[in-house]
Amino acid sequence: MPLSAPLTREHFERLDRDDPLGASRARFDLPTGEIYLDGNSLGAMPAHVPARIEHVLKQEWAQGLIRSWNDADWYPAPQRTGGKIARLIGAQANEVIVADSTSINLFKVLVAATRMQPGRKVILGERGNFPTDVYVASGVAELTGCELRCVEPDEVLAALNDEVAILSLTHVNYKSGRRYDMAAITARAHEVGALVVWDLCHSAGAMPIDLNGAQADFAVGCGYKYLNGGPGAPAFVYVAERHIPHVRQPLTGWHGHARPFDFTHDYEAHPTIDRLLVGTAPQLGILALEAALEMFDGVDMQVLRNKSVALCDLFIQLCDEQLAGLGVELRSPRDAAQRGSQVSLAHANAYPVMQAVIARGVIGDFRAPDILRFGFAPLYNSYVNIWDSVQALREVLESGEWDSPEFIARKSVT
Ligand SMILES: Cc1ncc(COP(=O)(O)O)c(C=O)c1O
Structure with a gap:
């Protein structure tokens, strides 16, 4: 008003x-005397994060050394931090994990989603999306033999048809700030049999999101904007629980394996959201993001x-x-x-x-x-x-x- x-x-x-x-x-x-209106690019630093990271460096790393993967609970940090983000985006804790960057998570879920849609050959995207979304989708299209078809934002609904395997959209556009109706678009995509990948970079931590309520299939988003995880903070990836057993993501690294520490020769995907992991987590980044998320408590x-x-x-x-x-x-x-x-x-x-x-x-x-x-x-x-x-x-x-x-x-x- x-x-x-x-x-x-x-x-x-x-x-x-x-x-x-x-x-x-x-x-x-x-900084005193300044006004910061760029938290949609790099979030501000929560004041308690340096003490947490100093503890991680001086105690957990310097003194705990390799033991800290177990003793300081480093190993489950991707799941734990994903669980904290889940509340902010309307997902269950077992549907979200922190890993890699948004670009890499996009690659993983676009390939996985395309593999779940045999016989469909179109990845539908939007003109004016953030470049990495378009570039990664074009790489995935080339790799999977699909066509990347990009339309204007207000043509998306009309462009959904039974050729479309995946609809890949950013919830809030980085340049205009325009926001899609996630529930309505996801519902229409499902009517024509398409799966939807939502990029939440400009909405996670800035507004309530209801991925489960919208029946969303996949989502990705970054940790360094409204979640305040710090420069280059790791990103998150969401897969709806119903899809997790069917997801075959292409970056089959050892941390996505069912039993990484068996060191077996053959790859066997982890039964949970852990299958979205690739390699060793960037611990300092994840622990900074985890600490920063306390700003959302309550x-x-x-x-x-x-x-x-x-x-x-x-x-x-x-x-x-x-x-x-x-x-x-x-x-x-x-x-x-x-x-x-x-x-x-x-x-x-x-x-x-x-x-x-x-x-x-x-x-x-x-x-x-x-x-x-x-x-x-x-x-x-x-x-x-x-x-x-x-x-x-x-x-x-x-x-x-x-x-x-x-x-x-x-x-x-x-
Ligand atoms: C919509 C969107 N997707 C992705 C990214 C960046 O991805 P990455 O963290 O992999 O650089 C941005 C960065 O501003 C973005 O606005």
Whole structure:
């Protein structure tokens, strides 16, 4: 519900005072004086993670050495951490495991799903999906003799037919923040006999997800965005319980074996979700992610979603009020029901504009060719952040300060 215009900073301060999630912000280690609106790219660091990792390094590794695989419970960390993510995505603990990266998990489930659909030769994807989803699907198509067919997002339902083996979609689009109706699309795909792979990179930890309720088949997602697992954190993979016995994933490493420590010659897939594992888990990354997930303990995901919607709605309302005539256009859906937890704006000089905004201490990011992207993480973004960030953007645009060589020169990571 829009607040009555014109908005003032006091409106936002009042919302912060009433925010049921307000206390969790202090449990993150964030630079003072800066506003971080890029948790959809790299989540902020929960303040307790360094102590946990220091313990892992100095005690469990340095002193425990190889014994820690057993004594410090390193070995079951992928299952344990997957179980914690399961609650956030509407799955059972035995359907989710942490492993590898999103790209690699996509490869594993796309091949496995294709193998479950003999006689069907189309992988249906969307134009404008995150590149790795398209690149991996094209690699899988080549490997399995399928055709990768990509359509515009609003053509997906019409493109579902009995040729389609797999529908591969990202729940919330990385660039526009547009969100698919997971339940409706999954139901339609099942009607034509297709299986669906959902990429949850931009939704896990940002909103309630109900994979089981939607009868979802497969899902993948990363640990370093809204789950705050740290740079390059391992990813997760979900397989519906009903499919697990039928999944033959292509990366048949020893940790996916039924009895890895028998060291037998022949591969035999583990009977559980463990068959999605490949090799030795990146322990430091998993243990950091596991610790970071404590930030979600006791958090009602619907309360988190309500705040996410309010942050995005208010950001849009303020942009309408304060940026009119400054060359900015909304590129995310106005309707919250069709949106994730980010707002994207287009501007002809988006790259230097974002650099100038960052120089003022408001950190968002740029996506080619012309998108200013602002991600809202309800666990650590405040309402006043919305007011202050739009003021910074307005000042950058009005002053033209972005038009300077230091902001125009492209860095390698945008
Ligand atoms: C939708 C989506 N899928 C996948 C990835 C990245 O995959 P990986 O962690 O393998 O680099 C991203 C990264 O931003 C993404 O937005």
